[in-house]
Amino acid sequence: MDSTWAVLTALAFGIFLGAAFMVMLHVAERRGSSAARVVAPTIPDGVDQVLEVLESAGVVLDPSNNVLRASPGALAMGLVRQQALVHPELLELVSTVRRSGDPVAEELTVARSPYGESPLRLRVRVARLGTRFVLLLAEDRTESYRLDEVRRDFVANISHELKTPIASVSLLAEALDQAADEPDQVRRFAGRLSVEASRLAHITSEVIELSRLQARDALRPDVLVDVDEIVAAAVDQNRVVAGGKRVDVAVKAGTGARVYGDRALMIVAVHNLVANAIAYSNEGGRVGVGVKVEGDEVEIAVTDQGIGIESDDLDRVFERFYRVDQARSRNTGGSGLGLSIVKHTVQNHGGDVRVWSQPGRGSTFMIKLPLAETPIVAGEAVDDAGGAETAPADARSAAKLAASQQGDRT
Numbered sequence: 001m002d003s004t005w006a007v008l009t010a011l012a013f014g015i016f017l018g019a020a021f022m023v024m025l026h027v028a029e030r031r032g033s034s035a036a037r038v039v040a041p042t043i044p045d046g047v048d049q050v051l052e053v054l055e056s057a058g059v060v061l062d063p064s065n066n067v068l069r070a071s072p073g074a075l076a077m078g079l080v081r082q083q084a085l086v087h088p089e090l091l092e093l094v095s096t097v098r099r100s101g102d103p104v105a106e107e108l109t110v111a112r113s114p115y116g117e118s119p120l121r122l123r124v125r126v127a128r129l130g131t132r133f134v135l136l137l138a139e140d141r142t143e144s145y146r147l148d149e150v151r152r153d154f155v156a157n158i159s160h161e162l163k164t165p166i167a168s169v170s171l172l173a174e175a176l177d178q179a180a181d182e183p184d185q186v187r188r189f190a191g192r193l194s195v196e197a198s199r200l201a202h203i204t205s206e207v208i209e210l211s212r213l214q215a216r217d218a219l220r221p222d223v224l225v226d227v228d229e230i231v232a233a234a235v236d237q238n239r240v241v242a243g244g245k246r247v248d249v250a251v252k253a254g255t256g257a258r259v260y261g262d263r264a265l266m267i268v269a270v271h272n273l274v275a276n277a278i279a280y281s282n283e284g285g286r287v288g289v290g291v292k293v294e295g296d297e298v299e300i301a302v303t304d305q306g307i308g309i310e311s312d313d314l315d316r317v318f319e320r321f322y323r324v325d326q327a328r329s330r331n332t333g334g335s336g337l338g339l340s341i342v343k344h345t346v347q348n349h350g351g352d353v354r355v356w357s358q359p360g361r362g363s364t365f366m367i368k369l370p371l372a373e374t375p376i377v378a379g380e381a382v383d384d385a386g387g388a389e390t391a392p393a394d395a396r397s398a399a400k401l402a403a404s405q406q407g408d409r410t
Helices: 002-039 047-053 072-076 088-100 142-178 183-214 227-237 239-244 263-279 326-331 338-348
Strands: 057-061 067-070 104-111 119-129 133-140 224-226 248-252 258-260 286-294 297-303 352-358 362-370
Touching: 047 057, 047 067, 057 072, 072 133, 088 104, 088 119, 088 133, 119 142, 142 183, 224 227, 227 239, 227 248, 227 263, 227 286, 227 297, 239 248, 239 263, 263 286, 263 297, 263 338, 263 362, 338 352, 338 362
Parallel strands: 248 286
Antiparallel strands: 057 067, 057 133, 104 119, 119 133, 224 258, 286 297, 297 362, 352 362
């Protein structure tokens, strides 16, 4: 009898222990699920699909201001770096929305990149997304402001620049009429007419290129382009001219760096720098073109051993129609727009271009561009800090190769 009660007691105790263990497992599972939801918060349905099709910048932030999702436009504009908003002005708007709960819309001017001087003008809207998240939308209005500035000075600049070749064509036409009975003079004047017509055609081509660059649809910021390939294409366009002057062009590019931007415009920019270096080098000289990655930026440097630039001219070389050496630019067919195209291209890509020079010893032009941030896509794992792990993005099709053009030191 005693043994039967002992068995029953042991069985009851075992059942009690088993039930207690199951209850503990259930509680632990619920706590683990709760902790997982805190570490990996769930984005409301449909937000990922909306961000993927946005042309403007779209960012979703968690309660700790970690970026959970970012559209390609937000990455291309440099608003997000390492799963965080870069600009304190945007963070201030997010904090305002968290405190008040009301949507906010403002126009802001922020730095395009840490080292670029070009400002980024944004129309920003911030609102709550559910109870825990904040959605930030930013529209780039930089080009509309820039176009207003361009309209103010373009007519004056182009009319002044075209005045000389147009006057030359008119005078040469009169000279041809007066020298109709002198074949040698006719041939000489016809040759001069051909030169002036070529100059007019070159100026017109570069004005069109600059206008396209300053147009709203000139840049597709969500396209990844290979910097090494851009440099190789630009140098190849100048091989014939370099060979004619016996200028050796040395290239060092093997970084694998990629940036967001327009392939054709970037080729034009690098081409203009290389063409300048060749045009202002002496016969038998050497031009160096190098690509280097420093931190989160890529540098493209073009160095020559030519005539150099006076210190008084360094601050003006990127102005439209400005020439360091008027006589030499006329002889080489320069329009004064080459470096202006370089400047606007680099600024549109969120970068900066600078020049160092010593008269008689040569010049170095350096382009700095921000490396492409890897996209944050839906379905990625989230680390302990609440940020999403990143995965490489596929590069899209590049634009057509830019047409070759002879650059000039403007």
